[in-house]
Structure formats: C-alpha cells, structure tokens
Amino acid sequence: MTVLHLADDGEAADLAAFLSRLLRYDRSAAVRLQAAGTALAVFGRPPSFEVLAIRAVRLAKPYEDGLDVTLDVTVSAGELLESVDEQAATAAVPGAVTGPPWAGVLPPRGGWRAEPGLPAPQALRATVAAAVGEFRSRTEELAPDARTRAALDRIGRDIWSRTVGGTPLPVRAVHAAQSLGFLRPDDEAVLLSAGAWLRLRTPFGSIAVRRAGLGALDVSVR
Incomplete structure (x- = not known):
C-alpha cells in the first residue's frame, strides 16, 4: 500500500477537513490525486457548484513501496479520509476507482x-x-x-x-x-486565467472553472 507522508499534522488536518467538506455534498465523492516530489494536488468536484476544487498538500517525502517519481490516481474520498492519520501525518492511498467524467478534465499546470x-x-x-x-x-x-x-x-x-x-x-x-x-x-x-480556465486562488485552496462551464462538449482532457 502506498503511504503518503505529509509535511506535518497541520497538513493532515487540512486534508481531512477538505475531504470532509466534499463528502458533505456527496457521500460517494471521488478525488483525483496528482503528486510529484513533495507536492500533492487533490482535485474534487462538489455537486451543484459546477467547479473544480483543488487542495494543495505538502509532503515530507515522496512515497513508499516502489513509487519513484509521480502519482496520478482517482480514489474514493471517503476511503482516503478514513486513512488519514493526523497524529502521524500520514495517509494511505486507497485502490483506484473508475473516475467520474470530470476527473479527466483538469486545469493546466502552468501558463496562469x-x-x-x-x-x-x-x-x-x-x-x-x-x-x-x-x-x-x-x-x-x-x-x-x-x-x-x-x-x-x-x-x-x-x-x-x-x-x-x-x-x-x-x-x-x-x-x-x-x-x-x-x-x-x-x-x-487572487484571480488567475489560463486559456478557457479561471482560477480563484487563496492560501487554503483554489476553485477552477471553465468560462463556458465543464460540460462534456467543451473540455480539454489530460
């Protein structure tokens, strides 16, 4: 099992709080995890808002058990929340799930x-x-x-x-x-833009939205 070592217990608590809020809107919520080095991005889509929510998490060290460089997987938000150990500042990555359509439609990494x-x-x-x-x-x-x-x-x-x-x-x-x-x-x-995307960024996370919405006919997939 892949274990993420978070930078400290505060990062673990913030991750748990974000997942809890997503689950408040959707008990079966999924999140996409993308990580490289000591940076982890957690993407979710709370129903009714028609936006992507992004929480950045600092890692103390990349990974255990054979993951060398990057992590990119969609998992159950509830299972990830259950695995967060705030005292130890760790989280175990659950098994992958079939991602909802939005999980293939992410904002660009750069160019903002x-x-x-x-x-x-x-x-x-x-x-x-x-x-x-x-x-x-x-x-x-x-x-x-x-x-x-x-x-x-x-x-x-x-x-x-x-x-x-x-x-x-x-x-x-x-x-x-x-x-x-x-x-x-x-x-x-701060408000940022990159192509068709807008991003409201704060110290606690970001909300990204396409100017024309997130419909299946107006997407960029990666």
Missing part, C-alpha cells in the same frame, strides 16, 4: 496570469451572503405548488451565474470557495 478587478475577500464574502439571501427570498415568494426543482434551478442559475465585480468569475465559484473553507476574511485571494 493574473486577472484584475477581483474584490477583497470581505467583499467576496458579502457577495455570497447577498446571493444566498436573494435565493431564499425569491424561493419563499413562490407559491407552494410552484416551488419545483425546475423553478429552484432556474433561480439558482440566474443568481450563481452572475459575475463578480468587473471579472468574468461566476458567483458560484466564490460560493464554493467559501463553502469549502478556502475563502477567509483576512487572507489574500
């Missing part, structure tokens, strides 16, 4: 450039709070027999597809960042 116009984190959090409040008020205004899934989805698409400030970043990406614990009041947030 800064995009201007992103509001400060406090303003981003206020934007999310206002959007959540608007969603609640608009759904409450619907008659009970009109409060269908289709109606709720239409309201959600209208609100969460709006862009933030003067940027092309959709509000749903900021909502995802806050919900997954990436967006905190006093920490820097």
Whole structure:
C-alpha cells in the first residue's frame, strides 16, 4: 500500500477537513490525486457548484513501496479520509476507482496570469451572503405548488451565474470557495486565467472553472 507522508499534522488536518467538506455534498465523492516530489494536488468536484476544487498538500517525502517519481490516481474520498492519520501525518492511498467524467478534465499546470478587478475577500464574502439571501427570498415568494426543482434551478442559475465585480468569475465559484473553507476574511485571494480556465486562488485552496462551464462538449482532457 502506498503511504503518503505529509509535511506535518497541520497538513493532515487540512486534508481531512477538505475531504470532509466534499463528502458533505456527496457521500460517494471521488478525488483525483496528482503528486510529484513533495507536492500533492487533490482535485474534487462538489455537486451543484459546477467547479473544480483543488487542495494543495505538502509532503515530507515522496512515497513508499516502489513509487519513484509521480502519482496520478482517482480514489474514493471517503476511503482516503478514513486513512488519514493526523497524529502521524500520514495517509494511505486507497485502490483506484473508475473516475467520474470530470476527473479527466483538469486545469493546466502552468501558463496562469493574473486577472484584475477581483474584490477583497470581505467583499467576496458579502457577495455570497447577498446571493444566498436573494435565493431564499425569491424561493419563499413562490407559491407552494410552484416551488419545483425546475423553478429552484432556474433561480439558482440566474443568481450563481452572475459575475463578480468587473471579472468574468461566476458567483458560484466564490460560493464554493467559501463553502469549502478556502475563502477567509483576512487572507489574500487572487484571480488567475489560463486559456478557457479561471482560477480563484487563496492560501487554503483554489476553485477552477471553465468560462463556458465543464460540460462534456467543451473540455480539454489530460
């Protein structure tokens, strides 16, 4: 079994927290792991947000048991979480699973450039709070027999597809960042772009989204 040695117990706790939040949205969630050297990237896709969530984890040393250079595998998020030992700062890589379609659609590793116009984190959090409040008020205004899934989805698409400030970043990406614990009041947030991808990066993780969405007809596979 491949054992990942994380840099410290804080890295292990942060990884466990990220996996727990993903599982809160999808109990059968899968994550794709990519590692080289002492850097591990964990990719997940929480349902309904239509984004990719990326948590970078520092490793104390690359691997055990025969893995020499890189790791690239899709596994069960729940099984990975169960294997995290925060005190020992280790995690055992579970067996591979058949990856969901999004696992073959990842942002590029390089070529990112800064995009201007992103509001400060406090303003981003206020934007999310206002959007959540608007969603609640608009759904409450619907008659009970009109409060269908289709109606709720239409309201959600209208609100969460709006862009933030003067940027092309959709509000749903900021909502995802806050919900997954990436967006905190006093920490820097940066908006980056590479081709069709946008990336909201904070010290705690990144949210990536394609400008035209993540549909199967508009993807780059690697």
